Amino acid sequence: MTLRLVPVADGSPAADLLDGLNDPQRQAASHTEGPLLIIAGAGSGKTRVLTYRIAYLLRQGVHPSHILALTFTNKAAKEMRERIAHLVGDHVARGIIAGTFHSVFARLLRRHAELLGYTSSFTVYDSDDQLAAIKAVMTTLGVSQQAQSPTAIRSRISGAKNAMTSWMEYGRNASNVNERITAQVFEQYEKRLLHANAMDFDDLILNMIALLRNNPDVLASFHERFRYIHVDEYQDTNRAQYLAVQLLAKGHRNICVVGDDAQSIYRWRGAEIQNILDFGRDYPDATTVRLEQNYRSTKTIIKAAESVIKNNTKQLKKELWTDNAAGDKITVLACRDDRDEADQVVRTLKSRLNEHGLTWRDVAILYRTNAQSQPLEDALRRSNTPYHIVSGVSFYKRKEVKDALAYLRVLVNPADAESILRIINEPARGIGNTSLEKLQAFATATNRILYDVLKNAHEVPGLQTRTLVSVRDFVNIFEMYRDAVNELTPASLAQAFLEATGLLDHYRNQKTDDARDRLANIDRILTHISEVQEADDELTLLHYLEQVALISDQDDPELGNNRIALMTVHASKGLEFPLVVIAGMEQGLFPLVKPESSVDEEDEERRLFYVAITRARQHLVISYAGQRMRFGEVGFSRPSKFLAEIDTDCLSASAKVPAAAGRSVSLPPPRPRRPEPPRESYSQIPVETDNRWSVGMRVKHPMFGVGRIIALSGIGSSAKAQVEFANGQRKQLMLAFARLEAL
DNA sequence: ACTAGGGCAGCCAGG
DNA sequence: CTGCCCTAGT
Numbered sequence: 001m002t003l004r005l006v007p008v009a010d011g012s013p014a015a016d017l018l019d020g021l022n023d024p025q026r027q028a029a030s031h032t033e034g035p036l037l038i039i040a041g042a043g044s045g046k047t048r049v050l051t052y053r054i055a056y057l058l059r060q061g062v063h064p065s066h067i068l069a070l071t072f073t074n075k076a077a078k079e080m081r082e083r084i085a086h087l088v089g090d091h092v093a094r095g096i097i098a099g100t101f102h103s104v105f106a107r108l109l110r111r112h113a114e115l116l117g118y119t120s121s122f123t124v125y126d127s128d129d130q131l132a133a134i135k136a137v138m139t140t141l142g143v144s145q146q147a148q149s150p151t152a153i154r155s156r157i158s159g160a161k162n163a164m165t166s167w168m169e170y171g172r173n174a175s176n177v178n179e180r181i182t183a184q185v186f187e188q189y190e191k192r193l194l195h196a197n198a199m200d201f202d203d204l205i206l207n208m209i210a211l212l213r214n215n216p217d218v219l220a221s222f223h224e225r226f227r228y229i230h231v232d233e234y235q236d237t238n239r240a241q242y243l244a245v246q247l248l249a250k251g252h253r254n255i256c257v258v259g260d261d262a263q264s265i266y267r268w269r270g271a272e273i274q275n276i277l278d279f280g281r282d283y284p285d286a287t288t289v290r291l292e293q294n295y296r297s298t299k300t301i302i303k304a305a306e307s308v309i310k311n312n313t314k315q316l317k318k319e320l321w322t323d324n325a326a327g328d329k330i331t332v333l334a335c336r337d338d339r340d341e342a343d344q345v346v347r348t349l350k351s352r353l354n355e356h357g358l359t360w361r362d363v364a365i366l367y368r369t370n371a372q373s374q375p376l377e378d379a380l381r382r383s384n385t386p387y388h389i390v391s392g393v394s395f396y397k398r399k400e401v402k403d404a405l406a407y408l409r410v411l412v413n414p415a416d417a418e419s420i421l422r423i424i425n426e427p428a429r430g431i432g433n434t435s436l437e438k439l440q441a442f443a444t445a446t447n448r449i450l451y452d453v454l455k456n457a458h459e460v461p462g463l464q465t466r467t468l469v470s471v472r473d474f475v476n477i478f479e480m481y482r483d484a485v486n487e488l489t490p491a492s493l494a495q496a497f498l499e500a501t502g503l504l505d506h507y508r509n510q511k512t513d514d515a516r517d518r519l520a521n522i523d524r525i526l527t528h529i530s531e532v533q534e535a536d537d538e539l540t541l542l543h544y545l546e547q548v549a550l551i552s553d554q555d556d557p558e559l560g561n562n563r564i565a566l567m568t569v570h571a572s573k574g575l576e577f578p579l580v581v582i583a584g585m586e587q588g589l590f591p592l593v594k595p596e597s598s599v600d601e602e603d604e605e606r607r608l609f610y611v612a613i614t615r616a617r618q619h620l621v622i623s624y625a626g627q628r629m630r631f632g633e634v635g636f637s638r639p640s641k642f643l644a645e646i647d648t649d650c651l652s653a654s655a656k657v658p659a660a661a662g663r664s665v666s667l668p669p670p671r672p673r674r675p676e677p678p679r680e681s682y683s684q685i686p687v688e689t690d691n692r693w694s695v696g697m698r699v700k701h702p703m704f705g706v707g708r709i710i711a712l713s714g715i716g717s718s719a720k721a722q723v724e725f726a727n728g729q730r731k732q733l734m735l736a737f738a739r740l741e742a743l
Numbered sequence: 744a745c746t747a748g749g750g751c752a753g754c755c756a757g758g
Numbered sequence: 759c760t761g762c763c764c765t766a767g768t
Contacts, residue, residue, distance in 0.1 A: 072757085072758075073757085073758080074758085100758060101758080102758050103758085124758095126758080127757085127758090145763080145764095146751095146763095146764095149752090151753095201757090201758050202758095204758085265756075266756075266757080268755075268756065269756075269757065269758090368755070368756085369754055369755055369756080370754075370755085370756090371753095371754045371755095371759095372754090374759095425744095428744085428745080430744070430745095431744090432744045432745075433744080434744080435744090549758090550758060551758080568755085568756065569756085570755085570756045570757075571756085571757090589754095592754090592755055592756090594755090608756085629759075630754070630759095631752090631753070631754070631759075632759035632760080633759090
């Protein structure tokens with residue numbers, strides 16, 4: 001069909017679109033039929049090729065709904081969509097299916113949930129919910145949580161699922177006590193989730209496979225629908241994702257996968273690097289295109305990265321090169337301890353920013369583990385440097401936020417037992433453990449969902465009258481708003497409903513700063529719902545909750561602010577910065593080693609270091625400390641062996657490094673530690689350095705409307721404003737959260 | 744039913 | 759060190 005959806009204003013044929021690409025890029029973008037493997041080195045324009053390819057398809061007349069693009073992060077999906085919109089227009093870009101495996105599959109599964117024994121309003125369980133379910137199952141089975149760590153069981157279950165192993169098979173293969181117990185928990189866990197009408201992250205993939213395998217008509221309709229399939233970061237797919245893609249691609253065989261085996265850093269969560277290495281075997285007629293020209297970094301940085309990665313043997317052949325300038329040498333900072341490291345890093349940054357005319361947002365500090373952010377944050381705060389933490393402890397993991405969301409989840413899916421257990425006594429209603437156990441036991445015995453038992457609590461033997469009243473009140477909250485789900489918009493529903501739960505009053509009544517913060521966080525959720533609703537007027541509460549469940553890195557609404565970014569190396573994948581600091585380059589920390597670490601694991605750490613280096617465009621600073629606080633104790637460490645692998649030509653003379661692992665390093669003498677100044681409790685909240693607010697100023701709040709600031713208090717991230725709104729209502733708002741707009 | 748306080752594991756990374 | 763879980767005491 002030749003339906004032309006995109007008006008081409010200047011009458012140029014589709015090929016003109018690709019004029020700005022280099023040869024391999026153009027080849028990849030225009031090779032639309034049949035299997036295609038794109039091996040894309042860091043900074044080689046991978047996203048550019050993918051977006052141009054999709055735009056090219058659209059220009060060729062392919063209907064947007066026939067294009068599927070699967071990514072690993074929401075960030076990547078969002079960026080791709082935006083760039084496609086830029087090329088072909090917002091309206092057309094909206095029509096393509098682009099998102100993470102999990103979010104795309106969740107949406108598709110909703111439509112066919114009944115075929116799998118779920119209802120279309122199933123809940124998605126995150127890893128905390130998983131853990132709660134596992135603990136509950138362990139309690140029921142009488143498995144001690146001391147003898148068996150619930151998190152270890154969770155990771156075994158998840159590992160099994162990623163490898164497509166059922167609980168039955170897992171049980172058959174169990175070779176020791178731990179695995180046998182895990183098998184038992186696994187079985188009950190699966191039953192519990194199905195009963196709760198809930199899927200965990202892994203289920204989203206597995207159930208998609210089951211759906212496609214067991215329903216030929218559904219498979220056929222998906223084949224009809226998804227004619228051009230794209231998978232980003234293919235080296236990160238696990239067995240289940242690989243199979244799902246295979247099934248989907250069987251229809252038209254227009255499967256385009258993009259990846260870089262050198263950047264495979266998710267082996268620990270089941271990624272099989274073999275998937276990309278074997279693509280040619282899976283599709284013997286596949287075309288392979290290598291993107292080896294790097295447009296991002298200086299020659300020095302590329303040379304350093306290549307000199308490190310060549311120590312890994314199992315890599316696809318590929319050599320990164322660049323036409324960019326040679327650039328500055330890499331600076332290495334040898335530091336006494338973690339605190340000294342933080343100070344030196346901040347000092348170095350300040351002078352570099354000055355020297356090169358860079359600004360805060362041009363800088364990222366990367367580290368191996370989240371725990372390393374603490375001393376860095378302290379130093380940045382002491383020097384009044386604006387920073388933010390990218391995907392640290394997520395906003396959505398906070399207790400009050402989880403509680404508020406759990407209420408909404410139960411409203412949408414009453415079968416969600418984990419959420420009920422979370423909130424039934426939050427705020428305290430006098431429904432304690434004893435009563436809960438009776439209720440749960442009754443639910444199990446009668447094979448009913450917990451919510452139904454709560455609704456008919458009078459049938460449960462042995463409950464006190466007072467408890468019965470509490471349970472009835474609890475159930476009434478949901479019953480009262482049951483119909484409102486279809487009548488009110490998600491924003492006003494959530495506002496009224498959460499008010500009815502008593503959760504807001506619970507925090508209002510405590511006059512502590514902590515309670516105020518928690519209230520502000522719930523307020524932020526409500527604001528967020530109305531914002532999402534504004535962008536998407538068909539938003540349902542169900543859909544909102546799904547989106548929230550599937551984001552872990554909150555899509556930083558404030559990334560536009562001018563601040564230094566702090567994040568783990570993992571979180572930095574796909575990003576780039578003019579100046580990058582890699583902190584904590586010490587043996588044991590990076591590479592992070594456990595007693596039983598294998599060569600494969602060291603290779604993965606090296607790839608991780610490769611990812612870190614290649615985030616830098618112009619300037620790279622690497623630091624290590626001779627001693628570091630770990631688990632509250634001072635530990636001694638030597639420079640990372642990876643440092644010694646960097647070609648010495650790339651290092652600045654003053655760094656006279658080679659700090660090679662194994663050799664002793666001279667360090668400044670240790671200094672007694674002074675107590676740290678108290679940490680802000682919410683460190684990832686942006687530190688406001690400007691004085692945008694003043695008493696008397698007219699402001700607008702997305703929920704409460706227009707008002708006037710009548711008082712200001714607190715500093716930095718805990719700064720608050722008291723605002724009187726047009727309706728006379730007064731509110732304490734956390735400036736860092738409240739999205740106030742100056743008028 | 745709830746709370747305080749001690750004991751102990753965790754700090755490897757994410758959808 | 760921090761945060762969670764468990765226990766004992768009210």
